[in-house]
Amino acid sequence: MNIIDLIRQPWPWYIAGPLIGLTVPALLLLGNKSFGISSSLRHICAAVIPANISFFKYDWKKESWNLFFVAGITLGGFVANFFLANPNAIVVSPSTQSALASLGVTDFSGLMPSEIFNATNIFSLKGLIFFVFGGFLIGFGTRYAGGCTSGHAIMGLSNLQWASLVATISFMLGGLVCTHFLLPFLLELVS
């Protein structure tokens, strides 16, 4: 097996996790930047639609590194998918598969369930729930919490911040409640 074939395989957690962790010192040492991604959404608001709201009145250009960073993530997604894609189907745990199948999600061939994440669903109830409503919660929730998985669960916890522990527990709790109580209802609604 050559190196490219090896890279094309899904990366195990013990390779991916430490690499993600290295983002913390990389950003700190390259330019004294604290790792955080959801802040980019705020900078986009400040740059495009500040609408005289005090929360969006600040020098977003000083924070533009964050926009370069997320542009890079987008580009990285492109590179990984178009040049380094896994030739095989994703392996999803059997118990998750059967739980999801009973809720109507049955296509386990891609990274995302094609029944939901399909451009033809944009103007449907599925799109409204899984793109518009879900996206709104991400943007509203992360800013209300002052950070997301990167800013709190990785950067904040790495720096031993109590507030980030509270936030991380809340993220997980919200996700658990949603997965087990709201998601079955939502999937039934759109099936």
Added chain:
Amino acid sequence: MEKLKNRFASAIHDGDLDLLMEDGSDGANQQRTAESFIGNLKYLIVGVLFGVVFVKAEIVSWFRIQEMFRFDSFHMFGVMGSALAVGMLSIWLIKKFKISTLSGEEVSIPEKTFNKGQIYGGLLFGFGWAITGACPGPLFAQIGSGFLAVGITLLSAIGGTWVYGWLRSRLPH
């Protein structure tokens, strides 16, 4: 001057100023010297590497997030746990050996202070995470990997951030 004073007084009155500074700790830029477009390209490169890891470790997958919230796989817990361990060790080393930045500045990380927003906002984000299978980072990586419909999710997330900024002084913190 008077106007400025009034503005400050009202800002302090509803705790706006404190909160604004608090929130500024997320993704904060503590570097004193300004950076050019070319200088900013290094963050683009870090982003590219990061995006590749996101996709290759399948963190961008809706299924992996479902497995995590159903406790059916160790993968996501392993990723987050080991990322955290490396992050923690790096910050400890940087502080211990007073390692300075590329431009010779002292590394400085703003504190994150607790407010109730971390609970309310955290729970709301958790719901969004489970529905979309993405946190803000993977959103960008998903779009790059060709799931263009996720562009709608991103636009809506920007909208959600905007609505938060608009309602902020009326929300419990």
